[in-house]
Amino acid sequence: MIQDYSILIGGAAGQGSRKAGLIIAKLFSNFGYRIFIYDDYQSLIRGGHNFSHIRASAKKILSHRRKIDFLLALDKNTLEKHRNDLDKKGIVVDLPIKTITKKAGGMPIMENTALIAGFAKMMGIDWETLEKVLKKEFKKLQSLNLKVAKAAFEKTSNLFKLKKLNQKVLPLVTGNQALALGAVKAGLDFYFAYPMTPATGILHYLAAHQEDFNLGVAQLENEIGLVNAAIGAAYSGARAMVGTSGGGFALMVEALSLAAQSETPLVVVESQRPGPATGVPTYTAQGDLLFALTAGHGDIVRFVIAPGDAEEAFFWSGKILNLAWQYQTPSILLIDKEISESTFSFNETVLAEVQYEKPLIWDKNGQYQRYQDTKNGISPLAFPGQKGIITKATGYEHDEFGLTVEEEKKVKKMQDKRLRKFKEMEKAVEELPAVKVYGNKNAKKAIVAWGSTKGPAKEAAEKLGIKMIQPVILQPFPEKQFKKALKGVEKLVLVETNALGQLGKILAGFGFQVNTKILKYNGRPFLPEEIEEGLKHG
Amino acid sequence: MIQDYSILIGGAAGQGSRKAGLIIAKLFSNFGYRIFIYDDYQSLIRGGHNFSHIRASAKKILSHRRKIDFLLALDKNTLEKHRNDLDKKGIVVDLPIKTITKKAGGMPIMENTALIAGFAKMMGIDWETLEKVLKKEFKKLQSLNLKVAKAAFEKTSNLFKLKKLNQKVLPLVTGNQALALGAVKAGLDFYFAYPMTPATGILHYLAAHQEDFNLGVAQLENEIGLVNAAIGAAYSGARAMVGTSGGGFALMVEALSLAAQSETPLVVVESQRPGPATGVPTYTAQGDLLFALTAGHGDIVRFVIAPGDAEEAFFWSGKILNLAWQYQTPSILLIDKEISESTFSFNETVLAEVQYEKPLIWDKNGQYQRYQDTKNGISPLAFPGQKGIITKATGYEHDEFGLTVEEEKKVKKMQDKRLRKFKEMEKAVEELPAVKVYGNKNAKKAIVAWGSTKGPAKEAAEKLGIKMIQPVILQPFPEKQFKKALKGVEKLVLVETNALGQLGKILAGFGFQVNTKILKYNGRPFLPEEIEEGLKHG
Amino acid sequence: MVNPKITWCPGCGNFGILTALKQAVAFLVKKGVLKEEFVVVAGIGCHAKIVDYLNLNSFYSLHGRPIATAEGVKLANPNLKVIVCAGDGDAYNEGISHLIHAAKRNIDITVLVHNNRSFALTTGQFTATSPFGFKGKSSPEGSVEEAFNPLKLMLAAKATFIARGYSAKPNHLRNLIIKGIQHQGFSFIDVLEPCLAFFNTLQTYNEKVYQVEERDLTSEKEALRKIEEWEYGKNDAKIPIGVFYKIQKPVYEKQLLGNLIPAKRKKEVDLKKALEELK
Amino acid sequence: MVNPKITWCPGCGNFGILTALKQAVAFLVKKGVLKEEFVVVAGIGCHAKIVDYLNLNSFYSLHGRPIATAEGVKLANPNLKVIVCAGDGDAYNEGISHLIHAAKRNIDITVLVHNNRSFALTTGQFTATSPFGFKGKSSPEGSVEEAFNPLKLMLAAKATFIARGYSAKPNHLRNLIIKGIQHQGFSFIDVLEPCLAFFNTLQTYNEKVYQVEERDLTSEKEALRKIEEWEYGKNDAKIPIGVFYKIQKPVYEKQLLGNLIPAKRKKEVDLKKALEELK
Numbered sequence A, B: 001m002i003q004d005y006s007i008l009i010g011g012a013a014g015q016g017s018r019k020a021g022l023i024i025a026k027l028f029s030n031f032g033y034r035i036f037i038y039d040d041y042q043s044l045i046r047g048g049h050n051f052s053h054i055r056a057s058a059k060k061i062l063s064h065r066r067k068i069d070f071l072l073a074l075d076k077n078t079l080e081k082h083r084n085d086l087d088k089k090g091i092v093v094d095l096p097i098k099t100i101t102k103k104a105g106g107m108p109i110m111e112n113t114a115l116i117a118g119f120a121k122m123m124g125i126d127w128e129t130l131e132k133v134l135k136k137e138f139k140k141l142q143s144l145n146l147k148v149a150k151a152a153f154e155k156t157s158n159l160f161k162l163k164k165l166n167q168k169v170l171p172l173v174t175g176n177q178a179l180a181l182g183a184v185k186a187g188l189d190f191y192f193a194y195p196m197t198p199a200t201g202i203l204h205y206l207a208a209h210q211e212d213f214n215l216g217v218a219q220l221e222n223e224i225g226l227v228n229a230a231i232g233a234a235y236s237g238a239r240a241m242v243g244t245s246g247g248g249f250a251l252m253v254e255a256l257s258l259a260a261q262s263e264t265p266l267v268v269v270e271s272q273r274p275g276p277a278t279g280v281p282t283y284t285a286q287g288d289l290l291f292a293l294t295a296g297h298g299d300i301v302r303f304v305i306a307p308g309d310a311e312e313a314f315f316w317s318g319k320i321l322n323l324a325w326q327y328q329t330p331s332i333l334l335i336d337k338e339i340s341e342s343t344f345s346f347n348e349t350v351l352a353e354v355q356y357e358k359p360l361i362w363d364k365n366g367q368y369q370r371y372q373d374t375k376n377g378i379s380p381l382a383f384p385g386q387k388g389i390i391t392k393a394t395g396y397e398h399d400e401f402g403l404t405v406e407e408e409k410k411v412k413k414m415q416d417k418r419l420r421k422f423k424e425m426e427k428a429v430e431e432l433p434a435v436k437v438y439g440n441k442n443a444k445k446a447i448v449a450w451g452s453t454k455g456p457a458k459e460a461a462e463k464l465g466i467k468m469i470q471p472v473i474l475q476p477f478p479e480k481q482f483k484k485a486l487k488g489v490e491k492l493v494l495v496e497t498n499a500l501g502q503l504g505k506i507l508a509g510f511g512f513q514v515n516t517k518i519l520k521y522n523g524r525p526f527l528p529e530e531i532e533e534g535l536k537h538g
Numbered sequence C, D: 001m002v003n004p005k006i007t008w009c010p011g012c013g014n015f016g017i018l019t020a021l022k023q024a025v026a027f028l029v030k031k032g033v034l035k036e037e038f039v040v041v042a043g044i045g046c047h048a049k050i051v052d053y054l055n056l057n058s059f060y061s062l063h064g065r066p067i068a069t070a071e072g073v074k075l076a077n078p079n080l081k082v083i084v085c086a087g088d089g090d091a092y093n094e095g096i097s098h099l100i101h102a103a104k105r106n107i108d109i110t111v112l113v114h115n116n117r118s119f120a121l122t123t124g125q126f127t128a129t130s131p132f133g134f135k136g137k138s139s140p141e142g143s144v145e146e147a148f149n150p151l152k153l154m155l156a157a158k159a160t161f162i163a164r165g166y167s168a169k170p171n172h173l174r175n176l177i178i179k180g181i182q183h184q185g186f187s188f189i190d191v192l193e194p195c196l197a198f199f200n201t202l203q204t205y206n207e208k209v210y211q212v213e214e215r216d217l218t219s220e221k222e223a224l225r226k227i228e229e230w231e232y233g234k235n236d237a238k239i240p241i242g243v244f245y246k247i248q249k250p251v252y253e254k255q256l257l258g259n260l261i262p263a264k265r266k267k268e269v270d271l272k273k274a275l276e277e278l279k
């Protein structure tokens, strides 16, 4: 039997169930397991009900399943809400954590430490591993936490002997952290943001590592201010990125259009949550796809890329930053809460796949013209501050030098230049792994899913022996690769977490018809089981 | 031979060529002619080159043509720029207006009056008609203007005898005025705006008629402020509309999403100009179509309607205001500079087709619930200020009463309610004249064009004896009507003023493939000739 | 019907504001105002949850936009009593343009800023009134921006009623809110509130806050003196609360609309004259 | 290479500003600043055309956003001398949030507001500094909003350099611009300029404008006194021009970035440590 454990730990906000979940995951990770954590929390700071669903498996996994093997409750509420999902053989880990913590002289907030320690003992995780992880996680009040842990560890009896797997221990990385790292690897110079769930983690992570990574991080007055600042920074030569969710993204679209007209590189991370408007701010959805694909007034082609797990977030975040600079274009990394805030075992081999790629820099011959009318539509870059170079960027239609034009021929000329560039972008996409295929590659039935739905869809497809197709680049759409991926497919099932079947509409525009849709729009990600069931019925 | 005159009058900004053009048009209009005026001006206040191309025809016309019959120049530049477009039989109306004006004691700005009067005499327009029109148009310095006119009228010799047509004299209305009137007819209570070409005319017109129409008109600090104010006003029960162009519209999309989630009626007039960004601000384009169709984060269906002339602007502006209120939804009236600022003979019979249509108002039974979960998804409206009613609107996902929810079932329930409403909107569209057909209805070749391109496309189709199909409602897309319109068509030619063929992409999403595209994107509208030529080659 | 479950942290300053606002409304209802004429407009943040806890007409708007929404509510029906519950993030960061212009045009609404001097709901980042050196997750080494003084900005923006309250003094705050609502024109009340989770200022405020004598309310000089007694971000001085400034000026909606109530106007308009003009 | 054809109306105030700015830059270049280190960022409006007439690095941004763009330009490379040419519509209406926050954080850029007290390029509507009763096409019966005093707002927002210039006094203005650029921190210069087409204030300004004595520049009180001498929208008083306020405070970019120049940093970063943390 494959080793595949599901642990749910829950409590009220403020009780530290999320942190506890991460520690449990690290324990398993230190035993060589591959991890996925789904964090479910409400839009409140204390009280309510939060939980983490940790899945630890011998194989790589990208989603949680419905069933629970171990239920760990920091409050009664957790027991009531999740008992029904307990597996037949599932266990409620019910330890006298209050008493243990008190007796050990701990504070109430340390009850989660007691619970973790007791659970570790129960599972057969050794004290040394536990101690190592706890030491890393609790920098504050460390000895007291360890004392409480020790007490719980001793009080609890061992039930299982968790198998130590002969696999490399991988870091546990959220999608937000992964994409931050990917951008840094590709030469990110400046990150601008305004807090907005679920993108806030990027800001927090980069702010905490500003010195390590030696880059600029600024929180400005609002999204409009910061996206325009990012454009200004790029004009000065800094690789800038901004991050937000749907509402903040909406405020950025005028600037996106400015980036298109002025041909300024810009990467916007749009991490979706259920809308419209404020919607359900701490949950997940893929409902901003159509919006992202057409955001900004005027004739614009932008890169829109939707990675489906942490490694892809790393890779594509680096890639999109390079692409934005090579093609001098606004670009959108489109993820959602499920990618941003879920935690994944992260295979470090992907590190080598991202580098800083040099954009087209002016060779200093002749007079510099910011919008030189080149054959492929890409004009060499130059930045202010260098003797002999005057660089004029503009949001007006312009001539090669960057001066305003209104005459019909001149207007058309620059639009034609941009059209040629769009063609190059299309070509670039077909050179990249823009469409991925998983599962049974010869199956006649295929799922098509994007972004975070990749995880459960892939798992379902593999289980059912069908094909799973994931378009990763969504604009310019990789038509050829997608057509290739469809070879042999007779029935195509669309799976996404929105109400309108948005990817389906895009596919239709390229002549690809889906036969059935499985849509979910209650703020929660798909579980593999739900897709399996949907496929059986559909 | 059909009576069809083209007159071009031009000068530097500040010389009053636009006003002169309108007066000339009114002279012809008073003789029973149907008018179209294309106004071409640059983004500056004095100097440069502005011109008006007035076309006066016995038949209704919706665009100007290339050739010029009479060229009237207020400066040399005008002569130089347009002489080439003069018809073989064309005439340069070269009068000694400087001398005449000076001699008559007029001011330099009155040279245009002299030119008009001389031209009137030349054409055989009687002094009485001229005097009547001038009196209406010059409230300031009237007698001096008349004196100058009289002098020029007497100095010039008559060349033609313009035929007086036995047709009703129609008002000359810009698209902006027409849509303002349509909205007023449908019960507009409040117009909010911030100046932005080419939508500013709506603000100016309504501000000037605030008393006549007895409504609220406010210019607020910026687009974000005013669109949110419009939503607040609608919540209070006032039919609110806002108007802007692409850049301002971009700033409104977050609020559009709020209108969708809170189910607040909102009409946004988006009058396009060439983008991206500031682009070519006083010219025209249809490049914001894709953006408008998907604006706002989350799963949203909104009405997007694109009228193609002044009468349609009137009709659909009224209609969309009624629709927004019946379906409690954000809605977009999508036009462009060519509709907004061109002048059309306006057939008043359309007046009767627009009424204030009552939305679904709560019947005061039981407790009021703003988001009552009805069968068709439409919840009765009630407004604050009435005893016994508490009405709670919100941008969060919510229960029927309007309180925030996060639980998965409740989240889905409200999304389902909105989905049912979207279905009703789709039905409503198929009940309306959402797709129009012109030209030879049995032809195998058809043009498809939308918005302002209707005018030249219709004229070209009629001339060539082919069909012309105009989808007026673009979301929800009138699939059935469009399919019907396509019956018998073997070759479909897309004509629009943008670089990406945006309508073509939409059509493809519904399985309608265009065979050829004729695209124009130099900031100028299509001329019928250009389409004719394109069709011959294509 | 209201949300029975309040999800603020125990001890949160918003409780005091909720109490004060409820009492202020109750007082005015007793004085004869129709309860249904109140409309509360909120932004997004911890503070904004207040609309779910009030059995009043309300609009739960967008982050940064409650003042703009409220202006529309009022303009459409000037008979309504419109109260804005904004966060400092809403009013001083995201949507400061609306705050300043609403004050400038003297529209008759009452704006309460629940000023916990942080973005709380997004887990505690610095805002425009956080002190220099504020350690939040977006500024782990301390923010490098000084706070501004929002009351001073309001004075410069021509607000006609400027006050400061404190959430732990709900009776005093209740009276401020009543005065703010009764004031004809733009009323601004900055309400200091501790955020227990991210910026616990409770003790400092309890020590420093005092009720100022409300006199010379029409003097800008005097108002400025009081406003400058305490600079946001400093911990040295006493913190005055109370009304600092109050003058009478024509209100915007009246000047713009006269007696028109847009939401209730007759819909029929004769367009003949307008079209005749265009012939 | 610049646009040879200037499209401002004859007599437009922007000519004076263009002259002054050119001279200021020329002066500083003589003093040793590299010409290519200047970057001019403009909004959208008549004023903004200035970038087409200057042979300098420039970014022609969006209406309302030049200050935000400029902040990014500066943050990415703090060695640049960043000058913003904004309209009153840009700075006080559409994008006032950026103006206030840029002042607050004391970023070292110089903002010139070409204040013709109207939206000129869109043919003359009222802005935040138009007088009450301003008759434009959006307010044919006269606008019903009072003007605010932007210098007062800037003082409240903690700008460290506050001045007023007049387009018809280009020499004086040139000196103001030089001082503004030399000032380390946020420099704000409101430049009064007549708009011949829509708000011709030439005669009034010529009569009322006088050069103030520049002393006590670090005193807020003294600054306020000068600032309040003339209220925008009134026609009664003399109009002082000159530097009103100037204090020294640490600049934002230095505090945020230390010596880092983001646009020129080394791109290679070792991620090992970061990933080790996450195990």
Ligand SMILES: Cc1ncc(C[n+]2csc(CCOP(=O)(O)OP(=O)(O)O)c2C)c(N)n1
Binding pocket: A194, A195, A196, A197, A223, A247, A248, A251, A278, C043, C044, C045, C046, C047, C048, C062, C063, C086, C087, C088, C089, C090, C091, C114, C116, C118, C119, C120, C121, C122, C127
């Ligand atoms: C446009 C936009 N940007 C960001 C957010 C995310 N957001 C939600 S609440 C909040 C901060 C709230 O701060 P404040 O207004 O002070 O309220 P508090 O939570 O402190 O009461 C932010 C930034 C959002 N909802 N919308």
Ligand SMILES: Cc1ncc(C[n+]2csc(CCOP(=O)(O)OP(=O)(O)O)c2C)c(N)n1
Binding pocket: B194, B195, B196, B197, B223, B247, B248, B251, B278, D043, D044, D045, D046, D047, D048, D062, D063, D086, D087, D088, D089, D090, D091, D114, D116, D118, D119, D120, D121, D122, D127
């Ligand atoms: C977002 C947006 N809204 C509106 C406009 C239209 N617009 C162009 S210039 C302008 C006014 C400019 O006023 P100001 O900044 O004072 O400049 P001025 O023309 O007076 O120099 C406006 C509103 C725009 N370009 N973008």
Ligand code: SF4
Binding pocket: A045, A046, C007, C008, C009, C011, C012, C013, C014, C046, C047, C116, C120, C121, C194, C195, C196, C197, C198
């Ligand atoms: S986080 Fe702060 S503001 Fe929010 S509920 Fe808790 S104490 Fe109140």
Ligand code: SF4
Binding pocket: B045, B046, D007, D008, D009, D011, D012, D013, D014, D046, D047, D116, D120, D121, D194, D195, D196, D197, D198
């Ligand atoms: S309209 Fe006014 S600001 Fe614009 S160029 Fe003419 S005078 Fe100058």
Ligand SMILES: [Mg+2]
Binding pocket: C045, C087, C088, C089, C114, C115, C116, C117, C118, C119, C120, C127
């Ligand atoms: Mg706050």
Ligand SMILES: [Mg+2]
Binding pocket: D045, D087, D088, D089, D114, D115, D116, D117, D118, D119, D120, D127
């Ligand atoms: Mg101006």
